[in-house]
Amino acid sequence: MLVGIARRDETVAYLVSRDYLEAIVETLEILANSDAQKAIADHRAGRTRFVPLSALDADG
Template sequence: MARSTYSVTQAQSQLPQLLRQAERGMLVGITRRQQTVAYLLSRDHLEAMVETMEILANPDARKAIAYHRAGRTKFVPLSALDADEWRSWYAGQDAP
């Protein structure tokens, strides 16, 4: 991810431009006295980060990721399941 940094004064005078940069995927840092005190980032980027944190906060998801990394997961096409198996599996899932 590309980054740029602006002082508070620069950010105040260039806010529309900085928002466009953030929307294009750039991480925009805001500094005060040469210290970064804030960042501008796109809504999509923030939502993706929050979703990732929510997934990683779920113990079952972390376990599934660990199993996958260890090569212990098995993938089969849905067509390999018969209709009753599929209904049984799907019935146990939370609704989206």
């Protein structure tokens, strides 16, 4: 949740919920990680392949 706080019809601050702020911080942490950036770019370029978790099981 995001709420603007105004003074004389001008927004001067924002009040954000804990969940919203935590999501922002998590996003910033991911975007600061160069490995994550490469993974995102690879996915957007179609260079990522997904498999079911069962395919990763050594016994399966």
